[in-house]
Amino acid sequence: MTSMTTTPALRSEADVLLTGIAGPNATLRDDQWTAIDALVNQHRRMLVVQRTGWGKSAVYFIAAKLLRERGAGASLIISPLLALMRNQVVAAQRAGIRAATLNSANMTEWEEIQGQVSRGEIDVLLVSPERLNNPGFRDEVLPNLARAVGMVVIDEAHCISDWGHDFRPDYRRIRDLLAGLGEGTPVLATTATANDRVVADVQAQLGEHTGLLRGGLDREALHLSVVKLPDTTRRPAWLATHLSQLEGSGIIYCLTVAAAEDLAQALEAAGWNVAAYTGRTEAGERERLEQALLNNELKALVATSALGMGFDKPDLGFVVHLGAPASPVSYYQQVGRAGRGTERADVILLPGAEDREIWEYFASVSFPDEQRVRQLLQVLDPEQVQSTMRLESQVDLSRSRLEQVLKVLDVDGAVRRVKGGWLSTGRPWHYDAERYAGLEKAREVEQQAMLDYENTTDCLMLFLRHQLDDSTATKPCGRCANCRGQNWESSIDPAAEQAVTERLRAPGVRVAQRRQWPSGISIKGKIKGVGAGRALGRLNDVARGPALKQMLTEKTWVPSPQWRQDEWLSRIVAVLADWDWAQRPTNVVALGAADPETTALIGRTATAIAGVGRMNFAGLLAVRPGVGEVVAQNSAYRVEALLEHWDWAGIDQLQLVPGPILLLTDLIDTGWSVTVAGSTLAERCGVEVLPLALASRG
Template sequence: MQATRDRANELLTGIAGPGAQLRDDQWTAIDALVNARRRMLVVQRTGWGKSAVYFIAAKLLRDSGAGASLIISPLLALMRNQVAAAQRAGIRAATLNSANMTEWEEIQGRVAAGEVDVLLVSPERLNNPGFRDEVLPALAATVGMVVVDEAHCISDWGHDFRPDYRRIRDLLAGLRPGVPVLATTATANDRVVADVQAQLGEDTGLLRGGLDRESLHLSVVRLPDTTERPAWLATHLAELEGSGIIYCLTVAAAEDLAEALEAAGWNVAAYTGRTEATERERLEQALIDNELKALVATSALGMGFDKPDLGFVVHVGAPGSPVSYYQQIGRAGRGTDRADVILLPGAEDRDIWEYFASVSFPDEATVRHLLGVLGEEAQSTMRLEAQVDLSRSRLDQVLKVLDVDGAVRRVRGGWVSTGQPWEYDAARYAGLAQARRAEQEAMVAYETTDSCRMLFLRGQLDDVEATQPCGRCDNCTGRRREATVDPAVAERVDARLTAPGVRVTQRRQWPTGISVRGRIHGVEPGRALGRLNDIARGPALTQLLDDPSWRPTSPWQQDTWLPRIVAVLSDWGWPQRPTTVVALGSHDPERTAFVAALAEAIAAVGRMSFAGVLPVRPGAGEVTAQNSAYRVTALLDHWDFTGVGATDGPVLLVTDLIDTGWSVTVAGSALAERTGQVVLPFALASRG
């Protein structure tokens, strides 16, 4: 039975509201998928309605007797928005992702029972051992349609290539004949389009439209002193209508800028790759509800975040690619007549681009060493990190590439070598490096062009319809933004940015699906001397933590670090001064002794009571889980609180390194409950 356009329009009203009608190009895509059972690549601007196409197609296929559709989406924000949209249209949608692992079994049962129309998964799930071996085969055998959202991630040449996306090729190759496949993206130039089409199959259809966004008003503000960008933003943020997103290039920059804007009186919050899933959801909703003026974000807030009335997007620092830039600014003005897009380039942009380029795929010797370390016994990323000179995030990325290439395999407990021969594709990596350099130069050209900025971006995306200037950008209109900075605002901003140490944001919500739930109480934002990835402070802090010869056996007063610690504590600005210091214990006796000496010295110099070490409970195993739900579950019974009682003031909880933040949160929450006081975490360093 042929699906009709009238029935498709009925479903659309559930998503977009009464009176909504599919455009001809949207129906063309749905008809090709449902009635012709084709494979299609749709390249259309943000806001065109790609998600409506695949939800409607999924429901029409389901009505015809097909199985549930599988949608592969890259971000949790995208999944949450899409599940809500599907439910409004009466489409039964569910998602499997890292934030709801405790619900996987129940959801998988619903899929098997035919109670789910659409299942959304992240690309990382495709190589989760349990999902890959136990769920995916049955799902692939009955799937009604496969949707690959943000399909430019499949391509090496895409601006946001992800190794996990390359596994999709194997999934598609194993589908039975006649299963439709839809790949969608808003950011693909000719090279990426050709690459994705080749991976989907030679008969893949292409539906491509113009990429102009008539609501966007683009401008560039080049300040003579780029260190004044936070003060400029704090001065001019009131000129921007509604709420929006302020993008930064690094986690550290986003966190520092958020603090600076808060000091200037703005209600903003940081949103980065280090922000926990439940906290991300809370912050996204706060922005959607206009409770915040802005989220100060890294690219972690990107594809899929849907706020139709988002009033502005500002970049403090330029992304390394015009295509990536276009993708991020596409969050703004999807449902408004006007949205402001401002770029504030920085003197350090090129250095940051070079850094990210230098930590892409490592040299052949390093990769060979990694392969030599792996064997038939599974090793976790944490164990491998101690044997290979790569950071954990970079190590994880390399392992994913090697997995796709067949050289290693992810199993329960970590990674193993397959023993298969592997060739280092030097030519491909060199070509990618050259392409990235060309993109960087194009981004500089965008900053300095005196021609239409939207036309420039559309040209970078090979938009054949890009022929006329937009008439809206600063170059087209001749209207430039003032470069002035309010001196009083600048003083408040500078005071925050030059303050000793860095702020460590507290966890606000417990992960879902565990024994504790809801908001976290009793643990305040913490402080650290600096971040390990700080250019200025990071190397010395890393040496302090890693080199045992730096660890003091004499009192900390004799060490040069104590004055710096005192400066951070003095600048903290707590409502009530802590009266008690507690050292957080660990499985490593040397590390525990180090933290204890540090805590005792802080107590002495601050005339506080030293309550000793909070020890690890006898028999408690080392906590290595990185997934928040599993990590917190293990930490809840990790420390021995025997003897902890009420105190007469706040507690300073001292540790050496705050990584995920869950250790100080779990321990701090329990201390707060037992002492009746708030807990203030302090660390020598934070990661990221």
């Protein structure tokens, strides 16, 4: 650690720095000075749990500058999102603090920035947690940085704890960084969303002598409401009706990408200037949309959790949720985006009938069972580097789950990330079944608490604060709908509902085509012969989903000869009429399923489509006798199983006429079933295959 002067930092010095960040009339509060004093003068480790808008970033910027003025090295700030880094660099510069960031978007500048740090030209360096396990950064940069760093700041520290609502394995790498710090190096961890269990977990990882500064979590600007419509499919129309009553611009959160995209289109159809912001949104477009909302050029961003930590708009006027997050803690974190710099901000929850099913799905793709983890450890080698793509072909885990497991195993010391992939360390590894069972139980408790929030008649803000173990939460807020005894009207404007309904019920949804076979399987290269597909709708559609799910579950629908009077058959005709294919299909083939009732439904529907569309019903491609449903989600595993799933000899029995094939199935999930079956049909029959599904998963 760089030699420092012993002159204590004074509160007046900190006040001067604050004016550069927050304006000429700003002064530090006592609790903010308590944190700064502990870091700069006492060189302590501190965990600060304070509400959004409390001023946590001001604390660590000021502490970093005061430490630099006393001879300390640059402070290292670990932040979760690039958007947050961009905002923080600008804030630091306003106060005369020299800040820089190392991230995947500026790799060409890394060497120069690292040189600036070495030469003492940088006061604050911001990095993402993912950088901590980048092989080059971890092995070449981090050791030198740890020896010379003046202070370490861990922003959004609840991500350290797998008991938290937003656990990120990369954050666990921080333990290694802290272990390499010089004696007396101050450490600050900050978060607005941590209950008692998460606080204890984070403190344990920071060290037993870590101090805690915890404040009340009331947000005086927020006016909370829960609006429960009898028919939750009418929520988009309700929003289109009542958006005009919400001041300023805001965020409308959805639980899935599909729901966000559908809702954005529906609100646009009703005349609202909104845009979708999801995990599918490209990085450059995300930055453009963030700026458009900051400039009030949009009424709202319709977003998934991809727009979360790091987005800072003090005058955000409202946050609406179309569907409830799986925990009150996560909900509090997202609604905290609103009302930081306004006297009032409206927070509205519109729960949906599909919420619990979505929660269960996301829970099902969490950390896998021990058998799959052991399978991964067995295929890893201590000497042969294997890429994630190569491992994916050997282990039945999807890419996202595989990457998560590898990160956890890396932090636990069982594997090591190196240039080009992963190595086994050969160290024994313990599957903590008790902890994972505890996490599952905690999720169930949180989900029930969210349902309790929706139904409580008590103060809504007090409920959320109690969920976060806020010991200062003793009095009702007096602002929420329950406290005031007034809630939003359930009325819906007929014109808005018509515009929304027409858009949401537009003929079908597009299903993207797979273009490349997975690596490490028996077939390779580009996929040929299968075009882009269509589905009547998504199972998680806010409008069509519930009815589609019921139809596929009951499997009793029989198409009517009078197709114009048959709701489902008329929808299928509309999808076909709207399909912009290059050549109209002349054949319909039903794709058999392992379940006989599903196969019968597909066969009836395919026959009806052929009759209405004046196409040739060529027959059924049946599954092989005795073959069960393919359940593997890993692409390589799934394709290999599907190659043995159908009775390919049955292709010779199809009664085809010249021209493309419309391949009908019940449900498109990963898209591999129609791709495997369609490509084989295309190859053997020499025609294009166009998939049509009654529904898609997302």
